[in-house]
Amino acid sequence: MPKGTGEPGAFVFVYELAMKKLSLALAFSVLLLPTLTTFAAPQTADEIVEKHLAAIGGRAALAKITSRKAVGTVTLTTEAGDLTGPAELYTKTPNKSRALLTIDLTPVGMSETMTIDQRFNGTEGWAKNSMQGDTQITGNQLDNMKNSMFPSSLLTYKEQGTKIDVLPKETIGGKELIVLQVTPKAGSTSKMYLDPQTYLLVRSVARISSPEVGELEQTSEQSDYRAVDGIQVAFSVVNSSPVQKITITLKTVEHNVAMDDAMFNK
Numbered sequence: 219m220p221k222g223t224g225e226p227g228a229f230v231f232v233y234e235l236a237m238k239k240l241s242l243a244l245a246f247s248v249l250l251l252p253t254l255t256t257f258a259a260p261q262t263a264d265e266i267v268e269k270h271l272a273a274i275g276g277r278a279a280l281a282k283i284t285s286r287k288a289v290g291t292v293t294l295t296t297e298a299g300d301l302t303g304p305a306e307l308y309t310k311t312p313n314k315s316r317a318l319l320t321i322d323l324t325p326v327g328m329s330e331t332m333t334i335d336q337r338f339n340g341t342e343g344w345a346k347n348s349m350q351g352d353t354q355i356t357g358n359q360l361d362n363m364k365n366s367m368f369p370s371s372l373l374t375y376k377e378q379g380t381k382i383d384v385l386p387k388e389t390i391g392g393k394e395l396i397v398l399q400v401t402p403k404a405g406s407t408s409k410m411y412l413d414p415q416t417y418l419l420v421r422s423v424a425r426i427s428s429p430e431v432g433e434l435e436q437t438s439e440q441s442d443y444r445a446v447d448g449i450q451v452a453f454s455v456v457n458s459s460p461v462q463k464i465t466i467t468l469k470t471v472e473h474n475v476a477m478d479d480a481m482f483n484k
Contacts, residue, residue: 260384261384261396262384263382263383263384263398266384266396266398266412266417267372267375267382267398269417270372270412270417270418270419271370271372271373272417273416273417273418273450274370274418274449274450275445275448275449275450276448277373279447279448279449280369280370280373280449282447282474283311283368283369283447283449283473283474284310284311284473284474285308285309285310285311285368285473285474285475285476285477286307286308286309286310286368286369286471286472286473286475287306287307287308287471287472287475287477288306288307288308288451288468288470288471288472289304289305289306289307289468289469289470289471290304290305290307290453290466290467290468290469290470291303291304291305291466291467291469292304292305292319292321292464292465292466293464293465293467294321294462294463294464295462295463295464295465296326296462298325298326299325299326300325301321301322301323301325301326302321302322303319303320303321303322303331304319304320305317305318305319305320305466306318306319307466307468308477308481308482309368309369310368310477310479310482311368311369312340312367312368313338313340313363313364313365313366313367313368314338314339314340314368314477314479314482315336315337315338315363315366315368315482316335316336316337316338316481316482317334317335317336318333318334318335319333319334319335320332320333320334321333321334331348332347332348332349333346333347333348334346334347334348336355337481337482337483337484338355338363338482339479339482339483340364340482341364342354342355342360342484343355343359343360343363344484352484356429357427357428357429358405358406358426358427358428359426359427359428361402361404361405361406362405362406362424362426364404364405365378365380365402365404365405369449375400378402378403379402379403380400380401380402380403381400381401381402382398382399382400382401383398383399383401384396384397384398384399385397385398385399385409387414388411390411390421393413394414395411395412395413395414395420395421396411396412396413396414396417397409397410397411397412398410398412406424406425406426407424407425408422408423408424409422409423409424410422411423418440418443418450418452419440419452420439420440420441421437421438421439421440422437422438422440423435423436423437423438424436431461434459434460434461435459435460436457436458436459437457437458437459438455438456438457438458439455439456439458440452440454440455441453441454442454444471446471446472446473447473447474449473451468451471453467453468453471454466454467454468
């Protein structure tokens with residue numbers, strides 16, 4: 219029967235041709251979908267850093283912070299049990315810091331407390347232990363203290379000569395995390411783990427060394443973030459290594475507290 223004359227055979231031909239074209243168009247569209255999603259451009263280190271800074275409050279808010287006083291408790295985990303006591307942490311721009319910890323030793327059969335007073339004035343550092351005396355901080359530990367810029371080392375990392383690389387994501391605790399490798403001019407190379415939803419820091423890992431224990435890997439885990447003057451602060455920090463585990467739990471945080479530079483000296 220001749221085609222294209224309005225007979226039933228002509229309708230079938232046209233219908234089949236249209237369906238073939240439609241099927242090809244749909245197939246082509248489906249093929250395009252993976253291309254559009256799979257090849258999304260990865261984030262650069264700069265983009266991730268800026269999202270992190272925005273997540274903790276933003277550059278403008280961070281620029282207004284000149285000092286921080288944090289008060290809480292310290293828990294030292296030992297084989298004999300947990301040893302606890304009050305903790306005071308002071309930081310001041312650009313990188314001055316002081317940690318004053320008092321640990322109750324009665325759970326391990328001692329009748330006294332141990333006081334640890336660690337100070338860094340931006341150039342030199344000291345650690346005073348009431349049971350061991352004073353120690354000058356040098357080498358890798360001193361370099362790391364110099365690199366700890368307040369309120370965030372990432373604000374001026376390029377000016378400090380620090381390099382940041384994006385590493386493949388890692389799954390920790392069932393959650394895939396963004397990983398940045400931070401390499402300063404001097405001091406420990408570290409890895410920062412950021413939550414991909416909040417861009418807040420949840421973990422950092424670094425190899426550190428000291429004359430007392432040699433070289434070891436230290437992991438710091440941050441949680442319980444709370445807003446203080448528009449800045450997100452981790453109220454729980456757990457520092458662990460093969461030789462010890464220390465938990466800092468904050469109760470109060472104050473910003474822009476007047477601090478005499480002398481309090482950071484020996």
